[in-house]
Amino acid sequence: MKEIAPLTFLLPRDEWQPDARYPRLGATVDRAERTEAILHHTVYAPNVWRSVDEVRAEMHKLQVARPDLGRDVPYNFVAFLMRDGVLVLAEGRGARLQGAHTRGHNRTGIAIAVHGNFERPTDVGRYAQQISRCWGYLRDVEDLANLGSVAPRGRDVFGHRDLAATACPGRYVMEAIDSIRIESYVGAEEAEMRRYAVRVPIGYFEYLSNGVTKHHIRSVTTVARRIDGGLLDDGARTPIILDGTSRDALMALPDAEPIT
Numbered sequence: 001m002k003e004i005a006p007l008t009f010l011l012p013r014d015e016w017q018p019d020a021r022y023p024r025l026g027a028t029v030d031r032a033e034r035t036e037a038i039l040h041h042t043v044y045a046p047n048v049w050r051s052v053d054e055v056r057a058e059m060h061k062l063q064v065a066r067p068d069l070g071r072d073v074p075y076n077f078v079a080f081l082m083r084d085g086v087l088v089l090a091e092g093r094g095a096r097l098q099g100a101h102t103r104g105h106n107r108t109g110i111a112i113a114v115h116g117n118f119e120r121p122t123d124v125g126r127y128a129q130q131i132s133r134c135w136g137y138l139r140d141v142e143d144l145a146n147l148g149s150v151a152p153r154g155r156d157v158f159g160h161r162d163l164a165a166t167a168c169p170g171r172y173v174m175e176a177i178d179s180i181r182i183e184s185y186v187g188a189e190e191a192e193m194r195r196y197a198v199r200v201p202i203g204y205f206e207y208l209s210n211g212v213t214k215h216h217i218r219s220v221t222t223v224a225r226r227i228d229g230g231l232l233d234d235g236a237r238t239p240i241i242l243d244g245t246s247r248d249a250l251m252a253l254p255d256a257e258p259i260t
């Protein structure tokens, strides 16, 4: 997985290893043609997930869930809301290929489907910034420069129901959609990155995720951009040096000392 913003990870298609019996579908679309960001839900439940293994298994299900749309994930990407506030954006057809999600908008639109049934109560607002930065990543890093140039009044992002007679993406995604923007992370917080040295007792850190770019500290979630000088569970044996934002440091690393 690749960290694309705080609490936000990209799982490329080759890392969930699609079933090779079902080839990738969709014609290539010129990047400049992508103008609309469209949110969907998959209507599966539950809405909040625990592990990346679950994400991989669910992506395999989505390869064959809608044979009427072809045997491939019909969305460009699928967002998984994880229990700890992390969002995992799994690549379906990806940024370059046509999807099969919104009649009349499959070339011009990029679809992110949130995996779950969002007619059921869910705190989608907790993930609004993470979703916003997925859209920003697609616009700025995947070079979909015109993404968002066609949008509903006052918003950056469509819900499927803005474009068709459907309940999709569900009531609770729609309740949060005003706060979901196309928001760049690169540049916004990179400029604020500093290097911190952290000395911690053994066991202070709890190792999670890929163990390199993300970790939990007690009950607080934070993000380290890079870790030098040993694994986090080296504890007192090795001073841990990480690059993070001052917000991360103040929130979760009260003893961190900036190194300049």
Ligand SMILES: [Zn+2]
Residues within 6 Å of the ligand: 039, 040, 041, 101, 160, 166, 168, 169
């Ligand atoms: Zn939809």
